[in-house]
Amino acid sequence: MYQPLADQLRPTTLDEVFGQEHILGEGAVLRRLIDSGNIPNMIFYGPSGTGKTTVANIIAKQTNRALYQLNATTASTADIKNIVAQLDTFLAPNGVLLYLDEIQSFNKKQQQSLLEYIENGKITLIASTTENPYFYVFNAILSRSTVFEFKQISAAAALQAVKRAVAFLEERTALTAQPEEGALEYIAGACGGDLRKAMNAVEVLFSAGQPVNGILPLTLADAKAVTQKSAMRADRDGDNHYDLLSALQKSIRGSDPDAACHYLARLLEAGQMQSACRRLMVIAAEDVGLAYPMIIPIVKACVDMALMTGMPEARIPLGDAAVLMATSPKSNSGHVALDLALADVRKGKTGDFPRHLQNVHADSYTMEREQGYLYPHDFPGHWVQQQYLPDELVGTKYYEYGPNKVEQAAKQYWQAIKGE
Numbered sequence: 001m002y003q004p005l006a007d008q009l010r011p012t013t014l015d016e017v018f019g020q021e022h023i024l025g026e027g028a029v030l031r032r033l034i035d036s037g038n039i040p041n042m043i044f045y046g047p048s049g050t051g052k053t054t055v056a057n058i059i060a061k062q063t064n065r066a067l068y069q070l071n072a073t074t075a076s077t078a079d080i081k082n083i084v085a086q087l088d089t090f091l092a093p094n095g096v097l098l099y100l101d102e103i104q105s106f107n108k109k110q111q112q113s114l115l116e117y118i119e120n121g122k123i124t125l126i127a128s129t130t131e132n133p134y135f136y137v138f139n140a141i142l143s144r145s146t147v148f149e150f151k152q153i154s155a156a157a158a159l160q161a162v163k164r165a166v167a168f169l170e171e172r173t174a175l176t177a178q179p180e181e182g183a184l185e186y187i188a189g190a191c192g193g194d195l196r197k198a199m200n201a202v203e204v205l206f207s208a209g210q211p212v213n214g215i216l217p218l219t220l221a222d223a224k225a226v227t228q229k230s231a232m233r234a235d236r237d238g239d240n241h242y243d244l245l246s247a248l249q250k251s252i253r254g255s256d257p258d259a260a261c262h263y264l265a266r267l268l269e270a271g272q273m274q275s276a277c278r279r280l281m282v283i284a285a286e287d288v289g290l291a292y293p294m295i296i297p298i299v300k301a302c303v304d305m306a307l308m309t310g311m312p313e314a315r316i317p318l319g320d321a322a323v324l325m326a327t328s329p330k331s332n333s334g335h336v337a338l339d340l341a342l343a344d345v346r347k348g349k350t351g352d353f354p355r356h357l358q359n360v361h362a363d364s365y366t367m368e369r370e371q372g373y374l375y376p377h378d379f380p381g382h383w384v385q386q387q388y389l390p391d392e393l394v395g396t397k398y399y400e401y402g403p404n405k406v407e408q409a410a411k412q413y414w415q416a417i418k419g420e
Contacts, residue, residue: 006199009165010054012061017051018195019157023148024055030148037063041118043103043137044128046150047240049194052128056099059126065097072105077113084117096123103127104136111138118144152193159188161195165202166218175211179218186220190227201226241272245279248322253287257326264322268315277303280321291331291404299325331402340398351390381417 011017014024014031023030033039039059044052053069060067068083083096103111117123118141125145129136133147153161162184166177191198204226209216244267251259267276284299302321306314344350356373374384389396401411414420 004200005165005169005203006196009161009168009199010057011051012058014055014058017054017058018161019153019193020051020055020150022151030055034059034062039063039097039124039126041125041141041145042127043133043142043145043147044126044150045130045133045147047130047152047193049191049196049198050150050153051195052150053099053101056097056126056128060097060099063097065124067097067099069099069101072100072102072110075100075106077110080110080113083123098123098125100125100127102129103141104129104131104133108138111141115140115144153191153195154193155185155189158191158193158195158198159185162188162198162202165199169202169206173206173216175206175209175214175216177206177216177218180220180223183218183220183223186223187227190224197227241275244270244272245275248276249279249283249287252283252322252326253330255326255330257323260322260326261319264318265315268311268318273306273311273314273318276318277306280318280325283325284321286332286335287330288325288328289331289402290334290407291329291402292406295325295328329404329406331404331407333400333402333407337399344393344396349393351392353390354387356386357388383414383417385418 014034017024022028025031044055046052056069057067066086070079070083083098086096098114100106100114114123114125118125125141127133127137127141127145133142137145166179166184169175170177187198187201191201201223205218205222206216208222208226209218244263248260248263248267251263264276267273280299281303284295288295299321302317305317309317374386376382376384378384387394401407
C-alpha cells in the first residue's frame with residue numbers, strides 16, 4: 001500500500017520537529033507541558049505542513065493516551081458521540097486525546113457538544129486551524145483552551161528536512177542522489193514553509209528520475225518543475241490573503257518600495273490581482289492622499305490598464321503604481337478629518353443648518369425672512385467670513401494641514417487670504 005513520503009518521515013519525537021523552536025525548543029512552554037504529561041486543552045494555529053498533526057501524535061504517544069482524529073470538514077456530532085461512548089472502557093483507560101483538524105469548520109452547536117467532556121477532563125482536545133482562532137473558534141471553547149501558534153517553516157529549516165528526505169530515499173532505493181547546485185535549496189524555498197509540499201517534491205524527483213549506473217541526477221530544472229507556485233498560499237478568504245494585503249499597504253505607507261514590490265509580487269503570483277488592484281486604490285486615498293492629490297487618478301489609470309490587459313502585462317502598471325505610492329509623500333489628514341466628523345455625527349452632535357446655508361426653498365414667500373447667504377465669489381480672494389458649522393459645533397476643528405509640501409502651500413495661501 002502506498003504511503004506518502006511525508007508520512008513515512010513524520011517525526012516521532014519533539015527533537016525531530018523542524019522549525020518550531022519557539023514553542024518546542026528546550027525550555028519552551030509547550031515543550032515543558034508535554035514533558036510534564038499534564039496536557040491542557042489546546043488550539044494549534046498555523047499554516048499547513050508546519051507540524052500540528054505531528055505534535056499531536058507525539059503528545060498521544062508520550063502520555064499513553066488513545067488518540068482519535070477527526071477532520072471538522074467531514075465529521076459530525078455523531079462522530080463525537082461515538083468517541084464519547086468509548087470513555088471509561090478498556091479502549092481508552094487513560095481518557096481520550098481528540099485531535100480535531102480544521103475546527104473552524106464546526107458550527108457553534110458542534111463545538112459546544114465538546115464542552116461537557118473537555119471540562120471534566122475525559123477528553124483532552126487538541127484542535128488545529130489555519131485561520132485565526134480568535135475569529136473562528138467560539139469563545140466557550142477558546143476560554144477553555146491554550147493557543148499555540150505554529151510558524152511558517154523557514155527555508156533553512158525546510159532544507160534540513162529536504163536533505164533528510166533525500167538521504168532516506170537514497171537508502172530505500174539504493175541510489176546515490178547527485179543534486180545540481182541550488183536544486184535542494186530551491187525546493188526548500190519554494191515549498192512556502194509547508195514541509196509536506198517539500199517532501200512531495202523530493203518524492204516526485206526520485207520517482208521521475210533517470211539514474212545512470214546507480215547515480216540519480218536531481219536537476220534544478222526538475223526541482224522548479226515539481227514546485228510550480230507551491231510557495232503561494234492562495235486562500236482568497238483566509239488569513240494569509242488578508243495578511244498579504246495588509247503587508248502591501250503597510251509597506252507602501254512606510255515608504256518601502258522594495259517591500260511593496262515583494263508583497264505585490266506574491267499577490268500577483270497567487271492569482272489575486274483584483275484584490276491587489278482594490279487595495280492599491282484604497283492606499284492612494286488613505287495613505288498618500290492630499291500630499292499628492294493627483295495620485296488617485298494616476299493609480300486609477302494604472303488599475304484600469306491592468307484590468308484591461310490582464311497578466312502578465314498587468315504587472316507593469318501595477319508595479320508603477322506601487323513604487324510611485326511608496327516613494328510619494330504621505331498624508332492621511334483628509335480621511336482623519338472625516339473620521340472625526342463621523343464620530344461627532346454618530347454621537348448626535350449635529351444641530352440645525354445655519355439659516356444662510358439652507359437651500360433656496362427656504363426663501364419662498366411663506367418664509368418671511370431673508371436667507372443672508374454671502375456668495376464667496378463676489379469677494380476678494382473668493383472668500384468671505386461667515387458661519388458654516390451648526391451653532392452647536394462652532395469652533396470645532398476636524399482638519400489639520402499635513403506637514404507636506406502640497407498641504408503646507410494650501411495652508412499658507414489661506415492664511416494670507418483670511419489674514420490669519
